[in-house]
Amino acid sequence: MPADLLEGLNPDQLAAVTAPGSALVLAGAGSGKTRVLTTRIAWLVQNAQVSPMGLLAVTFTNKAAKEMLTRLSAMLPINTRGMWVGTFHGLCNRLLRAHHRDAGLPQLFQILDSADQLSAIKRLMKALNVDTDKYEPRKLQHFINMNKEAGLRADKVEAWDPYTRRLTELFGEYDGQCHREGVVDFAELLLRSYELLSRNALLREHYQTRFRHILVDEFQDTSKLQYAWLQLLAGPDTTLFAVGDDDQSIYAFRGADVGNMGVFMRDLGIEAPIKLTQNYRSHSTILDAANAVISRNENRLGKDLWTDAGVGEQIRHYQANDDREEAGFVVEAIRELYREGLGYSDIAILYRSNAQSRAIEHALFTAGLPYRVYGGQRFFERAEIKHALAYMRLIANPEDDNALLRVVNFPTRGVGARTLELLDAAARQGGMPLWQAACAGGGKNKGLAGFVTLIEAMRAEASDLPLPEVAEIVVERSGLLAHYRAEKEGESRIENLNELTNAALAFAQESDDHSLTAFLAHAALEAGDHEAGASADAVQLMTVHAAKGLEFHTVFITGLEEGLFPHENALSEVDGLEEERRLMYVALTRARRRLFISHAQMRMLHGQPRYGLPSRFLEEIPAALVHSLNRRPAAPAYAAPAARSPGVQPPQPSRNLPHKIGARVSHARYGEGVVSGYQGQGTEAEIRIAFPKVGDKWFLLDYVKLTAC
DNA sequence: AACTCTTTAGTCGCG
């Protein structure tokens, strides 16, 4: 009954769920966003008689898509089969597989993840004899992806200077190589399916009539291209329902464009967004702090979170002398919380950058407290798994040069650099893939011939077997298992290889397409949460970015120092500070009940001491909401460095000059020298040292390691 | 081909 469905919704949530036309929902942190989204889908099916076939819901992460489906099947008796629910990339993949001919792709096109893409780019640059000092592969990768995300192919990029012109040329060459090899990178999935829909009117109209309702989660994270893609899918009679929070937009650096929210309202003639401001997560002290901080931003649609859950505890602030002491404080506080009966997994420790986790991990480890660090290497990105997948890719398509190069000599079988050089030359001469060249001239090199035989044998053996057995055969026959058995530290790698069989098994059960290609696409699109011990009771360590969407009883926000949080690199970017502030807003709103914030006056960063002022975000939290845990009111935070280098004018307050001009210092490579000057600001700051033998040298102050002598 | 030494770079990171 629909009545049940809508029970317990607040008036704003109800308005969102039952919105008659297109709507933009401004959903604050903890305001029941996912519930609104799933309830609306259920309501559309039950009440508005919309067929599941006519629904498309798109999210950013596989996790969110999965959760939506799980909740939905709990709400609805009917099956969710006909619905299109998934990530942008997942849905584009689906579209391109279904219409691969129209999209100009081979039926079994492979998906390159970012690492694959980078190695493809390196290979291309090598083949074209590009100077990789002048044109860095990573830069080119970024250039390509940024342009594709803006919807631009190489022939559409406007390049005014020779450097950009060359990059654009290489972009074109790269797309040519991808086309020849039948591979598609992540950005290409989107661009290609956008182009498919925009060129093919028949196809476009088919989907436009099919999808009556399109729902978008985390709309503030959509890029320009993703928005354009959505517009193509939405026909004149399609209702669009977008949910997002401009205050939680923290992914501008990877193409997200909050401006889409305003554009969306204008395009669809929406007068005002539906605002969900009642928060069901935190006490009001936490929300007041978050509201106060975010209110300093100028570019926002504007909303304040509120709750009827009560005031709650004050926020606790701790000022540490250094990062070790900060970590020690966190450990002590956690012990206390545990004694009070809190589970470890109810506690999260957040930091701005990954490098900060080391000190905290060390303290937790020494104290014997269980912890789990989020966002390490993902399952399908581990070297041994990528090796196994490369063999599987070769079974599916031996002309996959990327895959061949990855494993042609792994485990080693006597195919060295020289052999590869010859192979490459032969392939280029004949204008064919490496595999064909290897087959043709295979007799010359014993190892290479063995490789060809091996792959062919594996292909033959695997042809009629179910997916999990194919995985098993690949792992065994390729010699990977034997190789890692012989290795001293190969234990966990062998476990992972066995886990691959499990992953294939799980995939075969969940998906209705059991093909090898489908599994490979799955591996590329879902880097995988196959992590061991994920369910254990452990303190959760993660970056603020990784914490988005999660909530914890108790949250520690560490490293609240100028230059770190807000990060100095962000300050030089347009709207950088506002994005950092949104990041702080996300961090604050993760806490349900108890919030600790801390900063250190000194911290070791890249092996160098760094003195930081307390973050401005600390001052932006109203003092009445904060309780200081330092016995004495903290001394001015910036006393130590000034005292350390008397007489030296710091170029900026957040850095001290570690050595006086004229001081004798020692450098690991050049030996002893005399400090002769400074220049530059921020990360550019350099120190000049006169060495007796090599003369004057400039070093970046951030990285150089010097000892006084 | 395997191993070791040197060099380099370092914000955040979904698919």
Place this chain on the structure above:
DNA sequence: CTAAAGAGTT
């Protein structure tokens, strides 16, 4: 400092 990639050596 540290991890990873590249260069150089045996």
